[in-house]
Amino acid sequence: MGVPRTDVILCAEIDGAAATAEQLVHPAMAGYGHFTAMQVRGGAVRGLQLHLARLDRATRELFDVGLDDALVRAHIRHALQESGPDASVRVYVFQPEAAEPSVMVVARPPGQPLAGPCRLTAVPYQRPLAHLKHLGTFGQTYYRRAAQRAGFDEALLTGDGGVIAEGAITNVGFFDGSALVWPSAPSLAGITMQLLTTALAERGTPSRYDAVRVADVLRFRSTFVTNSHGVATVERIDDQVLPVDPGLAAELAAAYESVPFDPI
Numbered sequence: 001m002g003v004p005r006t007d008v009i010l011c012a013e014i015d016g017a018a019a020t021a022e023q024l025v026h027p028a029m030a031g032y033g034h035f036t037a038m039q040v041r042g043g044a045v046r047g048l049q050l051h052l053a054r055l056d057r058a059t060r061e062l063f064d065v066g067l068d069d070a071l072v073r074a075h076i077r078h079a080l081q082e083s084g085p086d087a088s089v090r091v092y093v094f095q096p097e098a099a100e101p102s103v104m105v106v107a108r109p110p111g112q113p114l115a116g117p118c119r120l121t122a123v124p125y126q127r128p129l130a131h132l133k134h135l136g137t138f139g140q141t142y143y144r145r146a147a148q149r150a151g152f153d154e155a156l157l158t159g160d161g162g163v164i165a166e167g168a169i170t171n172v173g174f175f176d177g178s179a180l181v182w183p184s185a186p187s188l189a190g191i192t193m194q195l196l197t198t199a200l201a202e203r204g205t206p207s208r209y210d211a212v213r214v215a216d217v218l219r220f221r222s223t224f225v226t227n228s229h230g231v232a233t234v235e236r237i238d239d240q241v242l243p244v245d246p247g248l249a250a251e252l253a254a255a256y257e258s259v260p261f262d263p264i
Contacts, residue, residue, distance in 0.1 A: 033094035116232030
């Protein structure tokens with residue numbers, strides 16, 4: 001059997017009903033809103049409360065109103081009735097003219113786990129308002145496509161002096177032998193990143209934030225990336241061949257797998 005296509009839309013609903021062409025005009029044209037992405041298995045997801053908190057926090061910042069957790073969960077459950085209990089789900093929040101914010105749930109076939117080790121290429125770009133998972137993705141999409149055309153797996157977003165922020169669709173982390181090090185440059189606090197930080201702290205491996213430059217990466221024992229598809233080690237950034245710590249790779253995988261799924 002081949003790998004299932006993940007670009008097929010199984011279900012697209014706005015406020016709990018099938019999305020119409022007229023309803024889709026605003027999110028397609030405006031480009032103002034935010035979202036969260038999750039891998040749902042058996043109608044449950046890791047870090048559900050973190051996803052809900054992200055949606056509520058961003059809705060307050062962008063639209064000056066909160067977002068009801070129970071309503072979001074109900075919309076996701078309704079969409080899963082159409083798509084099935086295993087799916088890649090994105091929850092978008094946007095605001096049509098003179099209306100309350102709307103919630104759009106899009107379900108696709110389940111995504112594949114991150115495959116590593118990965119190869120990254122550094123690019124001179126940082127996302128505006130990086131703390132938000134917003135819809136302004138042109139820059140990161142452009143650089144990620146260019147990276148893949150050049151034979152890399154992901155683009156590494158950097159600022160002045162090669163200061164590392166994040167990947168185009170990932171967080172990037174480092175291990176110095178005693179702790180995880182996350183870049184302190186503006187970036188999105190990914191859900192998997194947050195779950196992994198907590199799970200590893202419970203296992204005795206702390207985390208900290210620090211400035212990390214592309215020129216610094218060889219001083220770390222291992223580099224890795226995270227997103228909603230999981231965790232993967234990094235073996236190369238441009239022409240720098242990076243060390244990969246097999247023990248850390250196993251520990252990262254075990255810590256992530258130990259995080260329970262929360263029923264939606």
